[in-house]
Amino acid sequence: MTTYSKEVIADLVAGRLPWPHTRRIMSAYKDDDRFFKYVEVLQDRVAWDHRILLPVGDHLFITDGADGRVTRCECGHSFGDYRSNWKLSASIIVRDSEEALREIYPNSDLPDPAWMEIREFICPECGTMHEVEAAAPGYPVVHDFEPDLEGFYRDWLDRPLEQA
Amino acid sequence: MLDKSRTVFPLRDRLLESERLMEQTGCYDGVTELCLRREDPLKFETLHTKLRAACVSAREMARRISASPGVREVGEMVVAIYTPEGDAIALSNGIMVHVHTMSRFIKWMIRNGYEEAPGIADGDIFANNDAFIGTVQVPDVMDVMPIFHSGRLVGWVGAVCHELEAGGITPGGDVCLAQERFTEGLFVCAEKVGHNDELRRDYVIRCERNLRMPIYWVLDEKAKVASCIDMRESVKALIDEIGVDYWEKLSKEFIEEGRRAQLARTRQLTVPGIYRGHTFYGHVTEGKPGFQPLGPADWLYNIPLEMEIGTDGKITLDFEGTQPWGYHSMNCTPAGMDGGMFVTLTQHMNFEGLVNDGAWMATELKLPEGTWTNPDNEQAATATSWALLLPAYGVFQRMLSRSFVARGFVEEAFVGQVNSPMIEMGGESQYGTQFGMAHFECAAAGSGALAIKDGLDTAYVGWNPESDMGNIEIWEQSMPMLYIGRAIVPNSGGAGKYRGGCSFASTWLLNRTEHLRLVTSEHSSRVFDNGGMCGGYPAPTCQKHRAVRGSDIHERAAAGLPLAHAPGTDPLHSDLEVLGGEQILVEGPYITAPHKAGDVFTHSYNGGGGYGDVLERDPAKTAWDVENGFLTPQAAAIFGIVLRDGLDGRPEPDLEATERRRAEMRAERIARAVPVSEWMARERLRIEKADFAPEVRNMFASAMRLSQKFSDEFSRFWGVDGKAIFLGGSK
Numbered sequence: 087m088t089t090y091s092k093e094v095i096a097d098l099v100a101g102r103l104p105w106p107h108t109r110r111i112m113s114a115y116k117d118d119d120r121f122f123k124y125v126e127v128l129q130d131r132v133a134w135d136h137r138i139l140l141p142v143g144d145h146l147f148i149t150d151g152a153d154g155r156v157t158r159c160e161c162g163h164s165f166g167d168y169r170s171n172w173k174l175s176a177s178i179i180v181r182d183s184e185e186a187l188r189e190i191y192p193n194s195d196l197p198d199p200a201w202m203e204i205r206e207f208i209c210p211e212c213g214t215m216h217e218v219e220a221a222a223p224g225y226p227v228v229h230d231f232e233p234d235l236e237g238f239y240r241d242w243l244d245r246p247l248e249q250a
Numbered sequence: 251m252l253d254k255s256r257t258v259f260p261l262r263d264r265l266l267e268s269e270r271l272m273e274q275t276g277c278y279d280g281v282t283e284l285c286l287r288r289e290d291p292l293k294f295e296t297l298h299t300k301l302r303a304a305c306v307s308a309r310e311m312a313r314r315i316s317a318s319p320g321v322r323e324v325g326e327m328v329v330a331i332y333t334p335e336g337d338a339i340a341l342s343n344g345i346m347v348h349v350h351t352m353s354r355f356i357k358w359m360i361r362n363g364y365e366e367a368p369g370i371a372d373g374d375i376f377a378n379n380d381a382f383i384g385t386v387q388v389p390d391v392m393d394v395m396p397i398f399h400s401g402r403l404v405g406w407v408g409a410v411c412h413e414l415e416a417g418g419i420t421p422g423g424d425v426c427l428a429q430e431r432f433t434e435g436l437f438v439c440a441e442k443v444g445h446n447d448e449l450r451r452d453y454v455i456r457c458e459r460n461l462r463m464p465i466y467w468v469l470d471e472k473a474k475v476a477s478c479i480d481m482r483e484s485v486k487a488l489i490d491e492i493g494v495d496y497w498e499k500l501s502k503e504f505i506e507e508g509r510r511a512q513l514a515r516t517r518q519l520t521v522p523g524i525y526r527g528h529t530f531y532g533h534v535t536e537g538k539p540g541f542q543p544l545g546p547a548d549w550l551y552n553i554p555l556e557m558e559i560g561t562d563g564k565i566t567l568d569f570e571g572t573q574p575w576g577y578h579s580m581n582c583t584p585a586g587m588d589g590g591m592f593v594t595l596t597q598h599m600n601f602e603g604l605v606n607d608g609a610w611m612a613t614e615l616k617l618p619e620g621t622w623t624n625p626d627n628e629q630a631a632t633a634t635s636w637a638l639l640l641p642a643y644g645v646f647q648r649m650l651s652r653s654f655v656a657r658g659f660v661e662e663a664f665v666g667q668v669n670s671p672m673i674e675m676g677g678e679s680q681y682g683t684q685f686g687m688a689h690f691e692c693a694a695a696g697s698g699a700l701a702i703k704d705g706l707d708t709a710y711v712g713w714n715p716e717s718d719m720g721n722i723e724i725w726e727q728s729m730p731m732l733y734i735g736r737a738i739v740p741n742s743g744g745a746g747k748y749r750g751g752c753s754f755a756s757t758w759l760l761n762r763t764e765h766l767r768l769v770t771s772e773h774s775s776r777v778f779d780n781g782g783m784c785g786g787y788p789a790p791t792c793q794k795h796r797a798v799r800g801s802d803i804h805e806r807a808a809a810g811l812p813l814a815h816a817p818g819t820d821p822l823h824s825d826l827e828v829l830g831g832e833q834i835l836v837e838g839p840y841i842t843a844p845h846k847a848g849d850v851f852t853h854s855y856n857g858g859g860g861y862g863d864v865l866e867r868d869p870a871k872t873a874w875d876v877e878n879g880f881l882t883p884q885a886a887a888i889f890g891i892v893l894r895d896g897l898d899g900r901p902e903p904d905l906e907a908t909e910r911r912r913a914e915m916r917a918e919r920i921a922r923a924v925p926v927s928e929w930m931a932r933e934r935l936r937i938e939k940a941d942f943a944p945e946v947r948n949m950f951a952s953a954m955r956l957s958q959k960f961s962d963e964f965s966r967f968w969g970v971d972g973k974a975i976f977l978g979g980s981k
Contacts, residue, residue: 105703108703112661116659121658123658141655141656143785144655146784174926177925178924178925178929189888192882193741193821193882194790195792195794201550201776208919215865216863217785218781222777224936224937225552228526228528231523233656234521238523242517242561
């Protein structure tokens with residue numbers, strides 16, 4: 087069975103593993119013990135001790151702890167129950183004018199702000215930009231991911247979660 | 251009509267029985283045990299490798315018969331081997347999107363009584379480019395031939411080439427101006443075009459008389475027939491070796507193994523649950539010559555997707571809520587949608603094991619009738635269906651990538667798809683002859699970023715995983731235009747911790763022609779058709795085209811004055827303005843009066859979306875990007891990176907200043923941002939008044955008319971009655 091050390095996984099996740107090594111990992115059979123090593127690497131990275139159940143973004147996790155299962159920013163900020171859309175509890179910057187769009191696209195063709203806006207979803211505590219939506223004005227905010235957490239741990243990882 | 255009640259259709263009965271067995275057992279053709287694999291796994295794998303080798307070898311041979319630079323240079327071809335029922339067993343590399351569209355074509359013939367008429371015999375050649383039978387678009391012409399052994403039909407071989415000219419209302423293959431089927435070009439509808447291994451002479455004559463550049467299509471036909479014969483003989487030789495009964499059992503086990511492997515890979519690489527995403531496409535044709543007033547001239551397409559991954563590993567994709575089909579060339583048929591699913595899976599998940607139709611069988615597509623994904627009118631044109639298909643499957647790529655990130659396989663997460671615009675052309679060639687062509691250098695645009703590194707620069711398109719832009723000299727031989735510039739387009743990748751891959755722009759001088767029609771297609775206007783991930787921004791779209799008619803470039807060259815080689819990075823002005831002559835700026839599809847020698851034309855391709863927060867971008871990488879033309883110095887500011895001139899004059903990051911600037915930017919973000927709930931309360935007032943551009947209002951109205959689910963979700967989200975607002979109260 088293919089397996090890698092926690093250090094290799096940590097370097098891979100951080101984008102600092104040398105490309106030839108990364109390339110070999112991409113071409114090889116996948117390592118079945120990846121998930122828990124990955125979670126360990128992420129758990130080491132954060133300053134809090136809520137248990138990471140599932141990463142759902144680059145700095146966004148579903149965690150389990152005293153405040154239940156919530157979506158949490160790497161800085162520790164909670165966006166509330168993991169089953170609801172974390173974006174609705176975030177802060178937002180909407181770029182819906184040429185001036186605001188030009189800040190991001192200084193030398194390119196722009197979208198027409200009457201047809202499309204950019205929505206930046208931001209952690210109100212640390213300012214990390216967790217997600218960017220490009221949407222027509224008036225379009226509902228997308229709930230990107232509703233994981234089947236119970237099914238994942240029970241049927242795929244063979245480590246059923248305790249009742250929340 | 252066939253009198254089916256009095257005719258025996260063993261092949262059709264077999265197909266129905268195979269489908270019934272799948273329904274009954276959940277396994278392909280009722281194969282619940284992989285007996286041959288268990289008995290001798292090495293032999294099992296070896297035989298599949300032989301079949302795959304036969305496919306790859308046949309494709310490479312065929313590419314050398316073709317006259318088309320699209321096939322020879324770029325590899326716009328795929329071949330595959332099928333079961334008698336039309337399910338793919340093994341395939342070559344290339345435009346894998348068509349492996350399953352050919353499957354649909356074979357099944358269509360079986361269902362429609364081809365066993366009786368026109369009959370299916372050894373040496374027959376059947377061709378098709380009708381998307382409602384089984385392809386993506388008119389230029390994707392497929393040929394299949396049956397394999398007979400011991401007097402039995404034991405399978406099919408098939409080959410597809412993307413034709414560079416299809417004889418439509420506008421030249422080239424992707425016929426942008428087609429608004430109905432009847433202007434898309436030369437259709438071959440599941441036609442028997444040859445027998446005894448030879449193409450019919452009258453079929454070839456029809457091609458020669460109905461295409462602007464028949465040499466491409468006709469030699470591609472010969473290339474495809476040669477590859478089919480080559481594969482057929484390889485399969486027959488293999489059957490001689492292993493016996494026909496073993497072959498029939500083996501081919502089914504290959505597919506069932508492929509199905510199981512796909513389910514297993516999904517369970518291995520992803521996380522079960524529901525994933526959602528969306529993208530958009532802006533179609534702008536108001537005032538353009540040639541477009542008939544059959545539907546809205548300007549149309550904003552919304553493409554929402556929902557992906558469900560079950561704990562059994564099955565992936566279901568649902569397009570509910572998208573726009574209706576329309577009188578334009580961007581509609582897609584279920585065959586094309588299947589193809590998009592197949593090519594995406596082959597890139598993202600099927601990088602090991604047996605790749606065949608089994609992977610497709612582990613998925614389900616929900617394509618609402620009447621939408622662009624499943625038109626309920628077979629007169630709908632599909633000549634540029636990639637325009638919507640690529641952005642849609644870009645969303646699929648991002649949703650899959652989110653699952654890879656969740657599972658820890660960050661090296662597989664890929665922001666993905668690029669909808670790269672095409673140039674089609676026709677008229678008088680540099681040799682004084684009639685010609686028509688699609689330029690395929692777009693097959694090497696910029697990719698989306700990965701979760702661990704930047705995207706690929708000038709090296710990716712979704713439809714052909716072997717991206718290749720071809721040799722510049724070959725393209726120059728094929729068209730009356732000479733390159734005067736090819737350049738990286740700075741900032742064309744979306745910004746992020748890892749930026750999207752950059753694309754490129756080409757600039758040409760028209761040469762030795764008095765009549766050249768240039769048409770572009772498959773580029774979104776006014777909206778992004780791609781996206782970023784996890785905080786990355788979308789890549790900008792290339793919606794504007796520039797040209798100079800009657801330029802003074804020859805005079806400037808003679809006087810030793812500077813020439814224009816690229817459109818430049820000023821969004822309001824083009825570097826082409828240095829040239830004298832009439833400056834042309836066109837938004838959306840480029841359709842104008844013919845050009846002629848001395849004119850200059852430029853075309854940019856798209857880059858991919860970014861991944862992660864821009865404030866985490868490595869400053870050293872940005873300095874390198876600026877130094878090498880992938881980023882303008884102004885754009886470095888997006889990342890909060892402060893550059894300074896190094897000792898050798900090269901840009902280098904000022905790390906301390908960068909750190910300070912980034913801290914300021916984080917603080918500015920927090921100060922500038924408002925709670926989403928506050929923004930929603932303001933937006934709700936705007937929605938109640940439907941205070942949007944007409945195209946946005948029409949988009950909501952069309953989506954709600956077709957989908958109660960979309961209407962309900964919209965209404966629930968905003969706390970309004972969506973139908974009352976956008977449809978005037980009709981429930």
